[in-house]
Amino acid sequence: MHQDIKEILIxxxxxxxxxxxxxxxxxxVYKDLNPLCICVLKGAVPFMADLIRKMEIPMEMDFMAVSSYGNATTSSGVVRILKDLEASIEGRHVLIVEDIIDSGLTLxxxxxxxxxxxxxxxxxxxxxxKPDRRKVDLSPDYSCFTIPDAFVVGYGLDFAEKYRNLPYIGVLKEEVYQ
Ligand code: PRP
Ligand code: MN
Ligand code: MG
Structure with a gap:
């Protein structure tokens, strides 16, 4: 286990x-619908990569980069599009792929x-x-794990851009972010 991790949550x-x-x-669900899976950069990259390889149907992927936090540690609710989709989604069945829903503002x-x-x-x-942190009424259509309000990193989730490459979801030691 990484030295900055207190415990492995998942x-x-x-x-x-x-x-x-x-x-x-x-x-x-998406059989014959040719879904467009949209990966929200950067946190969702590992999840997206693993998930689509378990989808045994025709599908397409695209990527979006948004900025909701700026330099603040809590979400402002203002979402800026840093990278938009490549193609039109008119008439398409879109599946947004995210690593975590926290306040829900981004999504x-x-x-x-x-x-x-x-x-x-x-x-x-x-x-x-992470429903405890929700600021807007939003619930995912598909979710793998519901987690408590802990500072988690790994499998795409970062703290100051680090730890995204950990293969598990871990709780960060307090002394690392305090
Ligand atoms: C994180 C996370 C989600 C979003 C969730 O992304 O990956 O995209 O915040 O927060 P919310 O539900 O409160 O809106 P972040 O903006 O840190 O970018 P990153 O994916 O590049 O780490
Ligand atoms: Mn993200
Ligand atoms: Mg982040």
Whole structure:
């Protein structure tokens, strides 16, 4: 275990099992719909990469980069699009892939924006859901794990851009971020 990690909240094995389960479910739901999976950079990269390889159906992927936090540690609710999609999503079945829903501000903005582009459907798949921190009424359509309000990193989630490469979800030691 990494020296900055207090405990492993979700192991590599647990992630693998849940992601495979979700991939299978999505393969049934989106069979014949050629979904467009949108990865929200950067946190969702490992989840997206593993999830799509468990979707045994035709699908496409695209990427968005948004900035909701600026330099603040808490979300302001203002979402800036840093990188937009490559193609039109009109009539497409869109699945937004996220690593975590915290306040929900990033996603509530994104969902509304993408719906406004006349997608056939816009759904959310998240690895982690932290409902205790929610500031807007938003719940994911698909979620792998509901977690308590702890400072978690790994499997895409960062603290100051570090720890994204850990293969598990770990709780960061207080002394690292205090
Ligand atoms: C984090 C996380 C989600 C978002 C969740 O991304 O990956 O995208 O915040 O927060 P919210 O529900 O309160 O809006 P971040 O902005 O840190 O960018 P990153 O993915 O590049 O780390
Ligand atoms: Mn993110
Ligand atoms: Mg981040």
């Amino acid at each position: 192991s590599e094995e647990q992630i693998k099992e849940k992601v495979a389960e979700l991939g299978k479910r999505l393969s049934e 509530s903005y994104l969902v509304e924006m993408l719906k406004g582009r006349n997608a056939a459907s816009v759904k959310i798949a998240t690895l982690l859901d």
